[in-house]
Amino acid sequence: MANFAKSNAPRFSVDVYQNEYLPEGAQEVNAIVTVTSTGGGTTGGLPLPVTDPARAPLGDGGSAAVVVMVDCSGSMDYPPTKLRNARAATAAAIDTLRDGVRFAVVAGTHKAREVFPGNGTLATADPLTRAEAKDALRGLSAGGGTAIGTWLRLADQLLGSADVAIRHGILLTDGRNEHEEPGQLRDALEACAGHFTCDARGVGTDWEVKEVTGIASALLGSADIVADPDGLAADFTRMMENAMGKEVADVALRLWTPQGSRIKFVKQVAPTVEELTDRRTQAGPRAGDYPTGSWGDESRDYHVCVEVPAAEVGQEMLAARVSLILPAPEGGTPQTLGQGLVRAVWTDDMVATTSINPQVAHYTGQAELAQVIQTGLELRKAGDEEGATAKLGRAVQLANASGNADTAKLLSKVVDVVDAATGTVRLKAKVAEADEMTLETRSTKTVRVKR
Amino acid sequence: MPQLDQLSACPSCAEPLEEGDRFCGACGADLEAAAAAAAAAQSSPAPRSDVPPAPRHAPTLPDGLAAAPPSGHGSPPPPPPPPPAAPPVPPAPPAAAAPPAQAPTPTEPDFALPPALGHPETPVEPTAPAGTPAPAPAGPDPRTALDRPGQPGAVADGGGGAEEPAAAGPEPTGPVCVACGTGTIDSDGYCEHCGHKQPRDRDHMESALDTVAAASDRGLRHHRNEDFFAIAETTTSEGTPATFAVICDGVSSATRPDEASAAAAAAASASLCQALPSGRHPQQAMYDALVAASDAVNELAAQTPVEPSKNAPACTVVSALSADGILTVGWIGDSRAYWVPDDRTATPARLTEDDSWAAQMVAAGLMNEAEAYADPRAHAITGWLGADAYEIDPHTASFKPDQAGVVVVCTDGLWNYAESAQEMAAAVPRDALVRPLQSAQHLVGYALDGGGHDNVTVAVVPFPAPSGGAGSA
Numbered sequence: 069m070a071n072f073a074k075s076n077a078p079r080f081s082v083d084v085y086q087n088e089y090l091p092e093g094a095q096e097v098n099a100i101v102t103v104t105s106t107g108g109g110t111t112g113g114l115p116l117p118v119t120d121p122a123r124a125p126l127g128d129g130g131s132a133a134v135v136v137m138v139d140c141s142g143s144m145d146y147p148p149t150k151l152r153n154a155r156a157a158t159a160a161a162i163d164t165l166r167d168g169v170r171f172a173v174v175a176g177t178h179k180a181r182e183v184f185p186g187n188g189t190l191a192t193a194d195p196l197t198r199a200e201a202k203d204a205l206r207g208l209s210a211g212g213g214t215a216i217g218t219w220l221r222l223a224d225q226l227l228g229s230a231d232v233a234i235r236h237g238i239l240l241t242d243g244r245n246e247h248e249e250p251g252q253l254r255d256a257l258e259a260c261a262g263h264f265t266c267d268a269r270g271v272g273t274d275w276e277v278k279e280v281t282g283i284a285s286a287l288l289g290s291a292d293i294v295a296d297p298d299g300l301a302a303d304f305t306r307m308m309e310n311a312m313g314k315e316v317a318d319v320a321l322r323l324w325t326p327q328g329s330r331i332k333f334v335k336q337v338a339p340t341v342e343e344l345t346d347r348r349t350q351a352g353p354r355a356g357d358y359p360t361g362s363w364g365d366e367s368r369d370y371h372v373c374v375e376v377p378a379a380e381v382g383q384e385m386l387a388a389r390v391s392l393i394l395p396a397p398e399g400g401t402p403q404t405l406g407q408g409l410v411r412a413v414w415t416d417d418m419v420a421t422t423s424i425n426p427q428v429a430h431y432t433g434q435a436e437l438a439q440v441i442q443t444g445l446e447l448r449k450a451g452d453e454e455g456a457t458a459k460l461g462r463a464v465q466l467a468n469a470s471g472n473a474d475t476a477k478l479l480s481k482v483v484d485v486v487d488a489a490t491g492t493v494r495l496k497a498k499v500a501e502a503d504e505m506t507l508e509t510r511s512t513k514t515v516r517v518k519r
Numbered sequence: 520m521p522q523l524d525q526l527s528a529c530p531s532c533a534e535p536l537e538e539g540d541r542f543c544g545a546c547g548a549d550l551e552a553a554a555a556a557a558a559a560a561q562s563s564p565a566p567r568s569d570v571p572p573a574p575r576h577a578p579t580l581p582d583g584l585a586a587a588p589p590s591g592h593g594s595p596p597p598p599p600p601p602p603p604a605a606p607p608v609p610p611a612p613p614a615a616a617a618p619p620a621q622a623p624t625p626t627e628p629d630f631a632l633p634p635a636l637g638h639p640e641t642p643v644e645p646t647a648p649a650g651t652p653a654p655a656p657a658g659p660d661p662r663t664a665l666d667r668p669g670q671p672g673a674v675a676d677g678g679g680g681a682e683e684p685a686a687a688g689p690e691p692t693g694p695v696c697v698a699c700g701t702g703t704i705d706s707d708g709y710c711e712h713c714g715h716k717q718p719r720d721r722d723h724m725e726s727a728l729d730t731v732a733a734a735s736d737r738g739l740r741h742h743r744n745e746d747f748f749a750i751a752e753t754t755t756s757e758g759t760p761a762t763f764a765v766i767c768d769g770v771s772s773a774t775r776p777d778e779a780s781a782a783a784a785a786a787a788s789a790s791l792c793q794a795l796p797s798g799r800h801p802q803q804a805m806y807d808a809l810v811a812a813s814d815a816v817n818e819l820a821a822q823t824p825v826e827p828s829k830n831a832p833a834c835t836v837v838s839a840l841s842a843d844g845i846l847t848v849g850w851i852g853d854s855r856a857y858w859v860p861d862d863r864t865a866t867p868a869r870l871t872e873d874d875s876w877a878a879q880m881v882a883a884g885l886m887n888e889a890e891a892y893a894d895p896r897a898h899a900i901t902g903w904l905g906a907d908a909y910e911i912d913p914h915t916a917s918f919k920p921d922q923a924g925v926v927v928v929c930t931d932g933l934w935n936y937a938e939s940a941q942e943m944a945a946a947v948p949r950d951a952l953v954r955p956l957q958s959a960q961h962l963v964g965y966a967l968d969g970g971g972h973d974n975v976t977v978a979v980v981p982f983p984a985p986s987g988g989a990g991s992a
Binding site: 325326327328329376381382383384385386387409413414415416417 | 699702707709710713714715716737738739740741742743771972
């Protein structure tokens with residue numbers, strides 16, 4: 069239902085947290101940019117603000133399209149509960165679709181096959197189509213290989229056929245992408261990037277964490293493990309609700325930097341760590357756009373690091389102008405949704421220059437946390453116990469210090485924590501595969517600064 | 520920026536007013552109330568009609584924007600008839616400096632002020648960057664302003680503000696970055712090419728009246744100017760002239776120190792302008808002005824959202840008042856006033872006693888001056904204006920100099936480079952008595968040459984007040 073108390077148009081606010089004071093000669097400016105959008109997710113399907121006439125909603129809920137990609141490879145039958153649960157989860161996701169949302173179901177093996185509606189287009193959700201779709205799911209059977217690139221290309225084709233603002237995919241796999249070259253998946257991801265966003269899920273423990281997180285990362289969605297197939301339905305429902313909450317797509321983080329300055333890195337640091345530095349597209353002589361995907365009611369943090377030319381004490385400059393950009397159709401003037409300034413002020417006040425902004429410190433730690441977990445797990449797999457112990461010990465210390473309780477809990481299933489404060493740990497002799505994969509998949513999850 | 524203003528025409532019916540009028544002769548409007556409303560720092564018109572007007576000036580912006588064009592009440596000459604003409608002075612070196620909007624060199628017996636009423640700063644304000652003469656760090660050059668010989672008599676009778684159309688300065692093109700000369704300036708005040716912050720209006724300010732002048736600069740190490748000053752001429756209840764300067768230094772570790780200093784200077788100035796003509800004893804008037812300044816800063820705190828990591832807005836204040844042959848100083852904090860006799864063989868003196876850690880140590884006999892000022896805590900101030908001051912302790916003192924000289928009123932941005940009275944006297948130009956503005960500029964330059972580690976603000980108050988023929992500039 070429409071919530072009239074809240075604006076229909078999502079409003080973006082941009083807050084910059086930084087210590088702008090630099091000592092003489094310093095050239096690096098760090099800032100945490102918090103972007104919050106409100107007003108979007110709770111419109112319950114009200115039309116989008118007409119920023120793009122070409123994408124004007126077709127009716128209630130008509131501004132979104134979703135394709136569910138279900139792995140139907142042979143392995144889904146071992147155990148048979150996997151396919152059964154996948155079917156049930158897809159049905160639950162379909163039940164979550166709002167009326168008017170365009171949707172399709174794709175069965176994925178070594179090739180992609182349309183399950184519903186099956187005519188190369190999308191169906192429009194209503195009680196009838198939902199029932200038909202669920203009927204069609206009964207026909208799903210396991211058999212064949214896994215070539216995820218083909219699934220994504222089919223989804224891209226289907227989603228491209230609809231005139232909607234939000235395009236989203238949900239991908240479920242239980243195995244490795246064995247029946248195509250890694251390059252083919254990479255090409256498919258490149259082709260799809262920017263066309264739609266996609267959440268990826270691995271069910272069971274026979275899939276490759278890097279593949280699933282790579283898909284989610286490239287397509288600006290979430291990645292997670294569903295170790296127990298019984299949990300699938302709830303997870304699918306949640307993903308679908310989340311997708312329904314999106315109101316604005318293709319939002320870009322635009323960074324303008326002055327002459328002589330350079331972006332050292334840009335990463336999303338909350339809710340998960342996501343490196344964006346290499347995903348820049350130039351937008352004018354001194355500005356670059358970094359994709360952020362679609363937004364509902366949510367808040368994300370970005371860590372921006374800019375290298376500026378050294379200046380004398382007493383100088384002040386703008387190190388970066390951060391704005392959220394909604395591209396206009398056909399190359400029109402993009403709409404600026406909000407902006408903030410990253411400043412640099414050189415001073416000889418030692419107290420000012422030596423203090424580290426708490427937000428910057430926190431997220432520097434969270435990024436390191438993700439990094440040491442991934443390295444630690446790799447070392448462990450490679451048999452370097454000493455190295456793995458050191459890295460995972462550091463991870464325990466960071467998770468503990470920053471209050472990242474979820475990650476700390478996942479870590480404690482992989483290592484025995486002797487002293488969290490100092491990061492003293494022992495590797496567990498026996499670790500459930502699911503626990504290790506969960507830790508790896510979720511290593512990029514961060515928490516916000518403790519208040 | 521306080522708008523110091525006086526009325527030369529009735530705000531309700533535009534009837535020209537006689538100086539000293541309390542009510543409009545045509546419509547009966549209460550002019551005192553109107554004047555009070557019109558200006559952040561206002562004063563009641565002099566109560567007696569034979570009293571000269573009380574021109575007051577707020578700082579002039581570097582490009583000559585008048586912060587507060589004063590206006591006389593339009594009539595009789597000040598008791599000591601002003602000099603016949605502004606002394607010819609060499610043009611300011613950087614010609615980029617726009618002509619000043621105010622050139623308080625009243626040259627007519629008929630009291631008049633150059634950018635008289637009706638010359639609001641509005642037309643020039645938006646063009647500020649255009650006229651901005653130089654990148655901020657280039658502070659030292661005593662650019663400006665009042666010493667432009669071309670100031671045509673600087674007369675504006677009655678209320679004609681039209682004499683100063685050039686005050687807006689050249690503005691042929693859009694503002695261009697002062698650092699790279701290439702980029703244009705965005706709405707946030709940064710260059711769109713190289714990102715450099717553009718100079719703010721307050722980076723360099725100057726102002727001069729007949730009997731007092733002041734200059735202020737951001738300095739070389741700070742990124743903004745948190746000092747502020749106010750200078751004014753008014754009269755005592757006897758009708759004799761009274762001149763004063765107020766200087767405030769915002770406390771950097773507090774929130775909005777720049778606003779605190781501006782509010783305090785304006786409030787103190789307004790208070791003195793009110794009290795002196797009504798006959799209050801100078802020392803009492805000074806005390807009241809310090810309290811008024813404190814109230815203004817406290818009021819600022821009430822509007823400031825609480826930032827737990829920062830202190831409430833705070834600043835220091837120092838003021839020197841010359842009236843009836845008596846010098847009165849008042850201060851809270853570590854901004855100072857020095858007495859520098861014109862006869863340089865006579866002994867100069869510091870007139871204020873800092874509210875600072877070092878001064879307290881010396882006063883308590885725990886350290887000698889050299890030790891105390893060498894301590895890193897030396898400059899920690901123990902008294903200031905602000906909501907978090909425990910209890911303000913306004914200090915006032917009066918002196919009766921037996922010879923001519925100038926009072927140098929300054930923030931620590933200057934006296935850090937000329938701490939003792941002897942050093943200060945040595946830094947003050949020989950002709951300070953007759954050229955107060957140039958002296959203030961020189962002293963600002965002196966601090967910048969010394970390193971310009973802090974904002975620097977200096978006012979020079981000649982004593983006795985230059986009277987007719989002195990050729991003050």
